[in-house]
């Protein structure tokens with residue numbers, strides 16, 4: 001749908017995100033561990049995730065806080081700073097390989113920048129995700145020791161998922 005109107009593209013992207021978040025939430029239901037939201041942005045997907053997984057700790061990351069007050073985590077679950085700095089430090093305070101689900105939603109309209117970020121982001125997630133855990137992302141990532149997940153339904157926007165072993 002890349003040649004659709006901006007409205008159609010936004011609708012397709014949000015539909016894909018919602019479907020993947022719902023699939024991932026279902027798949028980790030019996031797996032312990034927090035959820036990491038990598039790219040809090042306006043807090044839309046964070047807010048959806050906390051409704052899907054009401055008893056789960058959700059830790060959100062961003063460079064800056066853009067989310068309205070009603071769609072932010074508690075300050076203790078908000079990690080501000082560049083992902084390149086904050087993600088490598090996470091195992092020290094969260095424990096290594098402890099997250100059940102990571103949602104990486106970091107894309108922008110700059111495809112070159114996104115490709116560069118995707119290259120280093122995938123390897124930074126590997127020490128964080130629990131065996132059996134799921135990573136979903138708005139860009140394709142290199143996640144060692146994982147198998148790709150099939151899309152939950154026919155979707156007209158790319159979104160990606162992996163189960164890590």
Ligand SMILES: C[S@@+](CC[C@H](N)C(=O)[O-])C[C@H]1O[C@@H](n2cnc3c(N)ncnc32)[C@H](O)[C@@H]1O
Nearest residue numbers: 039040041042043044045062063082083105106
């Ligand atoms: C697509 S938006 C996230 C949208 C959000 N999930 C939502 O549903 O509202 C991407 C976010 O990632 C953040 N971001 C991108 N690259 C980053 C980096 N290297 N370090 C920190 N934050 C970054 C941006 O500031 C932006 O808020």
